[in-house]
Amino acid sequence: ETGVTQTPRHLVMGMTNKKSLKCEQHLGHNAMYWYKQSAKKPLELMFVYNFKEQTENNSVPSRFSPECPNSSHLFLHLHTLQPEDSALYLCASSQGRGGYGYTFGSGTRLTVV
Amino acid sequence: DAKTTQPTSMDCAEGRAANLPCNHSTISGNEYVYWYRQIHSQGPQYIIHGLKNNETNEMASLIITEDRKSSTLILPHATLRDTAVYYCIGRGVLSNFGNEKLTFGTGTRLTIIP
Numbered sequence: 001e002t003g004v005t006q007t008p009r010h011l012v013m014g015m016t017n018k019k020s021l022k023c024e025q026h027l028g029h030n031a032m033y034w035y036k037q038s039a040k041k042p043l044e045l046m047f048v049y050n051f052k053e054q055t056e057n058n059s060v061p062s063r064f065s066p067e068c069p070n071s072s073h074l075f076l077h078l079h080t081l082q083p084e085d086s087a088l089y090l091c092a093s094s095q096g097r098g099g100y101g102y103t104f105g106s107g108t109r110l111t112v113v
Numbered sequence: 114d115a116k117t118t119q120p121t122s123m124d125c126a127e128g129r130a131a132n133l134p135c136n137h138s139t140i141s142g143n144e145y146v147y148w149y150r151q152i153h154s155q156g157p158q159y160i161i162h163g164l165k166n167n168e169t170n171e172m173a174s175l176i177i178t179e180d181r182k183s184s185t186l187i188l189p190h191a192t193l194r195d196t197a198v199y200y201c202i203g204r205g206v207l208s209n210f211g212n213e214k215l216t217f218g219t220g221t222r223l224t225i226i227p
Contacts, residue, residue: 028227033214043157043217056214088179090156101217102149 003027005106006091015112017080021108023074023091029103032074034066035090038109043090049074081112119145122222130176131188133179133221135201138182146177147215148186157200157217160186196225 004025013019025031034046048056048067065077074091088099090107116171118136125131137146145164161168161175163184168175174187188195200220 002158004156042219045214045216048214088154092156102157102159102160106155109154 002103002105004093004103004105006108008108010109011112012113013078013081015083017081018077018079019090020078021076021110023076023087023105025072025091025093025103026083027093027095027103029093029095030071031094032068033073033092033094034074034076035092035104035110037088038047038084038097039087048078053095065094078110081110083112085109117203118217119199119218119221120199122174122224124224124226125188125191126226127193128190131195131225133186133188133201133223134183135186136199136202137181137203138180140203142181143202145226146184148175148194149201149202149215149217151200151220152181152194152197155212160199174226191223191225193225193227196223198199198222 004023007022011019029098030051035043037043043057047054047066051065052071061077063080067075067077069077076089088107088109091105092102094102116139126163145162147162150160151157153154161170163177165177175184177184186199198220200217201219202215202217208220
């Protein structure tokens, strides 16, 4: 257990479904991140939140909709996804401005059918 | 942010020291080098970071050359649980809020051989 909890661990959804991924941290961190890791590819940063405000969106398609109701919780709402969106979705949090001390969750393995 | 170059894969015998190299020839004087690792199907885990001096913690040692163009992560007594992808990351690009965003490359796949 890293201190960053992601649910569900595995998700299979159809292209017309709507689902949400959840991330929770109680480390007192002020920044939270969504990363995507496709097979054989490096991690791609999707969104950055600082003090629950979105500060980065790396040209992510609108079928991915993040939500950060407070500094401890982060959601990724999914709708009308494509099979190529199948990937491991990782949430991370950090405190302060350094690149050290990122804490990642174990990820949600998403399969779009 | 500094571009880093790592070997694609390495093997190491269990119980021996694993030495993972990283080239970061474009790194600036105030940019840190971070090391993370990712065990299969888990999220990355922070290992260590450094600027100029060598660093050691309970997980590993980091040796940075005097010109800062390369570094080596050392796992002193590798175990099977150290099998993972190891990422060397130069200072991340600053987000709009001023905190660093980590940019991961493809890393080095380290396999510990029994």
